[in-house]
Amino acid sequence: MLRHDVVVVGAGLAGMRAAIEAKRAGADVAIVSKLHPTRSHSGSAEGGINAALGNASEDSPEIHTFDTVKGSDYLGDQDAIEIMCTEAPGDIYELEHMGAVFSRFADGRIAQRPFGAAGSPRTVYSADITGHVLIHVLYEQLVKYEVPVYEEFFAIDLAIDGGRCVGVLAWDIVGGGVHGISAHNTILATGGVGRMYYGTTNAYACTGDGMSMAWRAGVPLKDMEFMQFHPTTLKSNGVLITEGCRGEGGYLRNASGERFMAEAAPNAMELASRDVVARAESKEIEEGRGVDGCVLLDLTHLGAKKIHARLPGSRELAMDYAGVDPILEPIPVRPGAHYHMGGVDADVDGRTLMPGLYAAGECACVSVHGANRLGGNSLMETITFGRRAGSHAGHDAIEHRNGGLVADSAVRDVDARVRAIFARSSGQRPWQVREELATVMYDYAGIFRTQERLEHCLGTIGELRERGTSVVVDDSGDRFNTDLLSVFELESMLEMADCLVTGALARQESRGAHTRLDFRERDDERWMKHTLAWCDGGKVRLDYKPVTITRFEPMARSY
Amino acid sequence: MEVTLKIRRSPDGASHTTETYTVDVAETATLLDALDAVKDKRDGTLAYRKSCRMAVCGSCGMRMDGGAVLACKTAMKPLVEQGHVPVISPMGNLPVIKDLVVDMEPFWAKIRAVKPFLQTEEHPDKEHLVEMPVQNANIGKEALCIMCGCCVSECNSMESDPDFLGPAALAKAQRFVGDQRESDDDRRARLKDLNGAHGIWECTRCYFCNQRCPKGVDPRDAIAKLGAQSFRFGSGSEFGAKTNMFAPVGTIVEPGVAHAQVFVDSTHRGGFLDETQLVPKTIGPLAAALDVPFALRLARAGKVPNPLHKHKAKNNDEVKRLWKLLERQAREHDQLGTNHPSLIDSHD
Numbered sequence: 001m002l003r004h005d006v007v008v009v010g011a012g013l014a015g016m017r018a019a020i021e022a023k024r025a026g027a028d029v030a031i032v033s034k035l036h037p038t039r040s041h042s043g044s045a046e047g048g049i050n051a052a053l054g055n056a057s058e059d060s061p062e063i064h065t066f067d068t069v070k071g072s073d074y075l076g077d078q079d080a081i082e083i084m085c086t087e088a089p090g091d092i093y094e095l096e097h098m099g100a101v102f103s104r105f106a107d108g109r110i111a112q113r114p115f116g117a118a119g120s121p122r123t124v125y126s127a128d129i130t131g132h133v134l135i136h137v138l139y140e141q142l143v144k145y146e147v148p149v150y151e152e153f154f155a156i157d158l159a160i161d162g163g164r165c166v167g168v169l170a171w172d173i174v175g176g177g178v179h180g181i182s183a184h185n186t187i188l189a190t191g192g193v194g195r196m197y198y199g200t201t202n203a204y205a206c207t208g209d210g211m212s213m214a215w216r217a218g219v220p221l222k223d224m225e226f227m228q229f230h231p232t233t234l235k236s237n238g239v240l241i242t243e244g245c246r247g248e249g250g251y252l253r254n255a256s257g258e259r260f261m262a263e264a265a266p267n268a269m270e271l272a273s274r275d276v277v278a279r280a281e282s283k284e285i286e287e288g289r290g291v292d293g294c295v296l297l298d299l300t301h302l303g304a305k306k307i308h309a310r311l312p313g314s315r316e317l318a319m320d321y322a323g324v325d326p327i328l329e330p331i332p333v334r335p336g337a338h339y340h341m342g343g344v345d346a347d348v349d350g351r352t353l354m355p356g357l358y359a360a361g362e363c364a365c366v367s368v369h370g371a372n373r374l375g376g377n378s379l380m381e382t383i384t385f386g387r388r389a390g391s392h393a394g395h396d397a398i399e400h401r402n403g404g405l406v407a408d409s410a411v412r413d414v415d416a417r418v419r420a421i422f423a424r425s426s427g428q429r430p431w432q433v434r435e436e437l438a439t440v441m442y443d444y445a446g447i448f449r450t451q452e453r454l455e456h457c458l459g460t461i462g463e464l465r466e467r468g469t470s471v472v473v474d475d476s477g478d479r480f481n482t483d484l485l486s487v488f489e490l491e492s493m494l495e496m497a498d499c500l501v502t503g504a505l506a507r508q509e510s511r512g513a514h515t516r517l518d519f520r521e522r523d524d525e526r527w528m529k530h531t532l533a534w535c536d537g538g539k540v541r542l543d544y545k546p547v548t549i550t551r552f553e554p555m556a557r558s559y
Numbered sequence: 560m561e562v563t564l565k566i567r568r569s570p571d572g573a574s575h576t577t578e579t580y581t582v583d584v585a586e587t588a589t590l591l592d593a594l595d596a597v598k599d600k601r602d603g604t605l606a607y608r609k610s611c612r613m614a615v616c617g618s619c620g621m622r623m624d625g626g627a628v629l630a631c632k633t634a635m636k637p638l639v640e641q642g643h644v645p646v647i648s649p650m651g652n653l654p655v656i657k658d659l660v661v662d663m664e665p666f667w668a669k670i671r672a673v674k675p676f677l678q679t680e681e682h683p684d685k686e687h688l689v690e691m692p693v694q695n696a697n698i699g700k701e702a703l704c705i706m707c708g709c710c711v712s713e714c715n716s717m718e719s720d721p722d723f724l725g726p727a728a729l730a731k732a733q734r735f736v737g738d739q740r741e742s743d744d745d746r747r748a749r750l751k752d753l754n755g756a757h758g759i760w761e762c763t764r765c766y767f768c769n770q771r772c773p774k775g776v777d778p779r780d781a782i783a784k785l786g787a788q789s790f791r792f793g794s795g796s797e798f799g800a801k802t803n804m805f806a807p808v809g810t811i812v813e814p815g816v817a818h819a820q821v822f823v824d825s826t827h828r829g830g831f832l833d834e835t836q837l838v839p840k841t842i843g844p845l846a847a848a849l850d851v852p853f854a855l856r857l858a859r860a861g862k863v864p865n866p867l868h869k870h871k872a873k874n875n876d877e878v879k880r881l882w883k884l885l886e887r888q889a890r891e892h893d894q895l896g897t898n899h900p901s902l903i904d905s906h907d
Contacts, residue, residue, distance in 0.1 A: 035610055035616075035618070036618075036663065036667075038616070038617065038705070038706055039608075039610050039611075039616040039617060039618050040610075040616070041610070041611065041616070043611070043615050043616055043705075044611050044613060044615050044616070053686075090684070092686070093683045093684065093685055093686050094683060096683070096686045096687060097677075097679055097683040097686075097687070098676075098677060099676060099677035099679075099735075099738070099740075101699060101702050104689055107688075108688040108689045109686065109688060110686050129615070129703070131615075132615055132703075132705070133702065136702075136704075136706075140675050140676040140677070141676060143670075143671050143675055143676060144676040174656060174662075203610045203611040203612065203616065204609055204610050204611075204612065205610045236585070236587040237587070237592075237612060237613075239612070239613045240613075313615075316614075317613060317614075320614065320632055320634075321587070321613070323587075429599065429603065431599040473603060474602060474603025474604050475603050475604040477570070477604070479570070479571070479606075479656070479657050480606045480656055480657040480658075480660050481606075482598075482606060482607075483598075483603040483604065
């Protein structure tokens with residue numbers, strides 16, 4: 001029987017940061033991850049990480065807090081936001097001491113660049129490969145602290161004993177077989193679920209596994225209807241082109257060359273909040289002023305030198321996947337599903353409503369992003385709340401160390417589920433259901449939503465969930481069977497799509513990334529509250545809880 | 560467009576067959592997209608790794624027509640236009656688990672072996688100030704590495720010595736040796752390790768790693784930087800010749816720096832390599848004496864130059880001028896902070 005004080009599921013930035021801190025607390029900690037840690041999607045983050053260092057111009061955690069509260073369209077919990085913005089500078093210094101290679105000003109201090117909806121250039125960066133740099137730094141620390149990783153272990157379900165989470169049940173991808181991994185405390189850090197959308201910046205691995213495990217185990221998910229659409233993604237495969245391109249001075253133009261942001265955000269222009277920019281783009285495209293379903297991200301006026309120095313990764317991506325050299329011509333871009341503000345309801349120490357279960361990073365909803373996340377705040381969230389969850393879970397495990405064990409019967413049950421999947425003989429292939437889901441989500445639960453569109457979407461999801469239970473695999477072997485994994489990933493995406501659309505249909509207002517054409521205004525009186533989605537016999541049941549407001553009273557939001 | 564692939568299939572990693580698949584994909588499709596189409600629509604048992612599909616996670620390293628590529632960074636259209644049917648197989652120098660999936664553990668073990676983390680104190684309350692020359696074109700390419708294994712797959716030295724640390728681990732080592740936040744003591748200790756058995760001097764300089772790296776890390780250049788730093792910190796004594804001179808017969812000593820030093824000294828003197836000096840000065844006279852029978856066999860085969868007739872360049876002054884130029888360039892390089900930790904040039 002495999003057993004640890006703390007088990008972290010997921011090895012992106014939040015998961016690794018949590019594991020390191022649990023280890024520092026003295027706990028025996030291990031990571032379970034379906035990917036090798038450096039393969040995690042955090043590594044795809046480009047533009048940067050926000051902290052009020054004040055290296056570029058005067059800044060403070062208070063201003064960072066206000067920008068984030070406003071960006072969240074006042075749905076973010078202000079106590080949590082204040083914690084993140086106050087602790088962010090220390091976390092950045094620590095990353096730098098761990099070995100992070102950040103871009104520098106000429107005087108040797110860490111450089112900071114402007115980002116959307118930020119009152120000051122606050123985004124710390126490593127050219128435009130910040131996530132890559134950070135994921136390797138944290139992996140280095142994992143090696144330094146000798147944290148064991150159950151690498152290429154696919155977590156299928158949480159193990160529950162008497163209402164407490166006692167570990168996870170995971171499938172060994174390389175060798176096959178179900179293993180119970182017992183833990184006093186389990187931390188979910190499994191990332192987002194962007195793959196439920198057809199146009200997405202997310203990696204293939206972002207299928208919401210952790211959120212769905214928690215949901216099935218009876219833990220509520222919060223604010224699931226809020227999916228951020230990033231304004232600048234490539235048409236061919238959804239790959240992200242960083243907001244840093246606009247931070248460095250890039251323009252957005254329509255077919256006739258106009259900078260259309262002048263209408264939606266006359267002051268901030270291209271650097272308005274992401275929801276605002278994505279809506280303006282969609283409007284241009286839908287009203288026929290786009291170019292082949294896209295608008296144009298124009299960097300040509302920045303010059304070759306600046307592009308080579310600050311945006312080399314974006315240039316490489318544009319050349320590889322759009323056949324365009326941004327030094328010479330604009331990049332066609334369109335909005336794509338990027339970041340899920342919703343997630344497992346967790347407090348500022350990562351604790352969920354279930355004893356023994358924590359959550360951090362994109363799979364959690366603390367909530368610091370509310371209805372719309374600011375660019376550069378998600379990397380910061382992974383570090384600050386990963387650290388806090390790891391610290392709390394580690395100390396708690398050492399103090400109490402009474403955690404239960406994953407029951408043998410639970411291992412047998414999950415193994416029987418796997419064997420039952422192998423035994424199915426008639427049904428669709430997982431990709432067929434996945435493609436239908438991704439298309440209906442993009443077309444009917446995307447940027448502009450209406451009751452009609454959402455009802456259609458929900459109906460289709462119900463039908464797909466039905467079909468999803470009978471999908472068949474070609475591969476019924478135990479060895480590196482990715483066909484099997486796609487069945488579990490599909491199941492997670494279908495459940496999370498159900499939570500998202502059910503929440504979106506109920507929320508009759510427009511707030512942040514959730515835009516209802518039939519309810520165009522924010523409605524603080526009825527909807528200044530968090531949505532909770534519970535699992536009730538496999539169906540979604542909604543419930544609500546208040547938003548924490550400390551210093552900033554809701555105001556109208558314009559850029 | 561229609562793409563045809565020949566894929567090496569190996570359900571158990573041991574035996575293998577080659578299967579041909581034709582699938583319909585978009586014009587913009589990459590090799591990864593084509594593999595996805597095969598897996599979805601032809602044969603769901605096909606195994607390969609993938610995740611980000613944007614050339615940053617490093618999952619999808621594999622071979623196409625015998626050379627390592629990232630599947631997600633390889634466009635199919637040029638091949639289709641040429642009517643070429645590529646052969647897709649797993650990476651080399653790593654054991655195959657199934658189909659295109661290799662066991663990466665030997666790769667990671669070597670990364671761990673180079674102590675891949677910065678040796679500084681923790682819990683800081685402020686950032687390091689890093690001196691930052693403005694013009695610094697080749698800064699920290701090593702930090703671009705995504706650990707995909709393409710360089711290791713193609714490494715000739717590793718093929719003959721599976722324990723060779725290899726291009727990826729050595730590039731990772733250079734990322735720290737070149738980091739000005741580490742002390743000279745740390746740097747010296749790292750270099751000492753890297754000069755050991757299976758270290759930097761085992762590289763045969765075939766440059767396949769540079770050629771096949773999908774991210775421009777240029778691992779061979781990193782190994783060259785480590786060699787240069789070894790000279791600087793080892794001064795030929797710590798890692799090199801003088802230790803070896805008195806090494807007991809039969810002791811395994813790594814001749815790297817000493818070997819290179821013979822080239823330097825010899826060309827300084829006569830503009831040519833004095834080959835008769837090479838062996839004794841590299842491995843020591845006692846060890847060299849044991850190699851005399853081998854040398855005699857070589858001589859009989861006409862492979863040894865006449866030791867009495869020294870090579871000397873006709874215009875040795877020109878050689879000396881070349882040396883001066885090289886030394887000046889090396890100094891300028893140092894002043895520019897070639898080994899600076901930052902991977903990007905500075906903000907203005």
